[in-house]
Amino acid sequence: MIEYVVMIVGVLGSILALVQRDLLKAAILTGITGGCIAFLFQILLAPDVALTQAIVGAAIVPVFLAITIHKTKRVGEDD
Amino acid sequence: MIDTQLAALLSSGSFIIIGLYAAVFIDNIIKKIIGLSFIEEGANMFLIALAYRTDGVVPIFLPGMTPEWFASNSAYPLPHALVLTSIVIGASTLAVMLAIAMVLYRKHGSLSASVILGDKHE
């Protein structure tokens, strides 16, 4: 049952990340999606991949994004 | 209730479609890059979902299992090995793109793709 909830949270998180105007929030929501995918990998019987995805998707990618946003501009234009 | 594998395949497909939408229609370049990372993650999740086996076990051969039982019950480990490589490649490509985005922002003072990646130099 939990996997369906995680899937829905992951997909919703990705949509929410793309509609944010504040880019820092978008980066954090990307991390949430990455974490959800890591959890799904665990459920889908791939624990070794889940470890890597948890580090890359939930920590490294959002940090990269946050660094870029810090160096550029925090609030995106209207789109 | 649909089974887990089908649900995982569907959600990987929706990640790919959301990412494609973002890459095509959203103007902000950072959000474009976020969308591209979603495409990458969707493709990875598709491979992992292919390897899943309903009521299966993790593909680690533990003491007490017979080879026949393991072969008929474990998930398929080959895609796992492939996805490990693919995740790392995706992260490094993302890092390169973000670095270029920083340089472009310093040059143009904007993050809008139609401004910095348009056709005005021709």
Place this chain on the structure above:
Amino acid sequence: MDLYTMICDSIRGFKSNIRKDPITNQNVSSAMAAELTIVSTVLTAAIMLRHLNVVLTILIVLGLVLYLITGMPLISKFKREQSDSLNKMMFYMILTLGILVTSIYWGFKP
């Protein structure tokens, strides 16, 4: 006669269509060479459809001749569409992906 004036007009129209660059004879002649290349190669390639169906080929070639001659300054449109803008590249990429996947998945299912 009508067709002839149309072709002449379109050749005259080249100069006005290439307004961005400084107009030289070289630019106009290269645009005309490109135009003729497109027309001749597309028509020749269309004849290859005879491996499918001969009647269809005749119809398509005739239609292409009419279309290519009436819409004569093609090359300026082509050049505008193949610019370096990311949006245009992305549009054609998604279009190709869609056509490819659709035609393969539904068009060729036995």
Place this chain on the structure above:
Amino acid sequence: MNDLIPLMVIVPIIAAILLNLFIKYNTTIKILSFLVAIVLPIIPILSNYGLHYFGGHAPLMDNGTLLNSLPSYISDGPLSTFHIGITYSFESLQKILIFFLFVVGFLCIFTTIGERKRTPGSYMFLMLMGLAAVTAMLLSDDIFHMYIFFEIAVVAQVGIILASTDNQRYEIAMKYMILGSIGGPILLTGIGFLLGLVGSVNITDIVYVVRNGLVNANSPVFLFSFGLIFFGWLYSVGLPPFHTIKSAVYSKAVPSGSALLQALSVVIFISLGIAIFRIYSSVPFIGVFIIFFSLCGMILSLTMAIMENDFKRMIGFLAVGELGYIGLGFGLGTKLSLTAALFQGLNEMIITATLFIGFGVVLYMTKTSDITKLGGLIEKNPKIAIIVLLGGFAMAGVPPLNGFQSKLMLVQSALSDNFPELAVIMILISIVTFMTFIKAFHSVYLKPKPKNLVIENSDVPRSSVLVMVVLIAICIVLGVVPTLVTDGFSGFVGGLI
């Protein structure tokens, strides 16, 4: 010696990493990269044909003791022929192409060392990394392995673009990466469909499974995987709709870098094309798709090249248009046409390298690439003008140069396969190529010199001239004695069909 096969990938990677360590020491970098580049072409000559199994994981068939200990449903079934580890196969095609790839790579590195006072270590790193990646793609018998090295090659290509001094390089690199980040995962998804259907990513295994009817070759999943992998192939080689970005990529790099980029593209084209051809040869309409996109690529790139006023961009479009010829050879799918396509790919690598480096000299001298502002350079250095003219002849297919031989083979194969229209188009495109080249050549060399043209560096680096002479010599040798390479190619193609 089969042990030498992986060295073709390992040596450039190790050299690249070492160069990155010594990034502060200019002389060390020069000597080391020169040495590595000169050693590289020797490896494919010395090594023997054969297969290399990484980690010693041969198929179960070859391992009698292990095979007997397994249950009968493995040892008797097709599983016993599957390749367990990554396999590198080294045959005549690989031998010839890798040799010439390394020669072109050596010449590009040599040009870079000669042109620049201070050799950037990171640039050498990228060049060697790109060489290693495409070599691995050509050697590998594993489609996922190809994908991984293709992504590495893309990052290396982007690095080579960024190493130039062009004003627009960051924009073009960003566009290339954005398009690549869509094309790459789509290619991966196609490989995923194939993996789900067959259970292996080894091309030989997939071909075995499809040929023996273990998998329905008409199933929608198989066709869908063809569509996705084909799209990834279009991206990786720069056929439409990617011809604009590919030509922009060529025009933004340093000329010696562009020469290498074109060599990398050709090898990626051939390696992925052969993989697609082997896997999907049972699909009836594969040739139609390849011919359609190749024709579009040739026509669109050529017409864009005529209209162009920037000679770097013009050569870039011409290079992309020439790739269409290889595609036509693959699309026809006969033995002669495949041989001709491989030969054409090899020629293209060499000829475009000549043209890029030759026009690079003009850029080095005048610092401008706009042909309306150039002219009269034949007085300055007539030798280079003649060499560039020979390169243009080779590209257009004038006898006795190598372009003539491969294009003649392609035309013959089209005629004998009942496609005279293709032959006509090929000849037409060849004529237009020549015209475009002559337009550029005339306005750079023959036209009277404009008054405001300033020649900043009148001393041409000797290394560039030497490199061009070597490349033209290869062109002439291959044009006079084409059987040097075509025998090897036709031997390989005979095993393919």
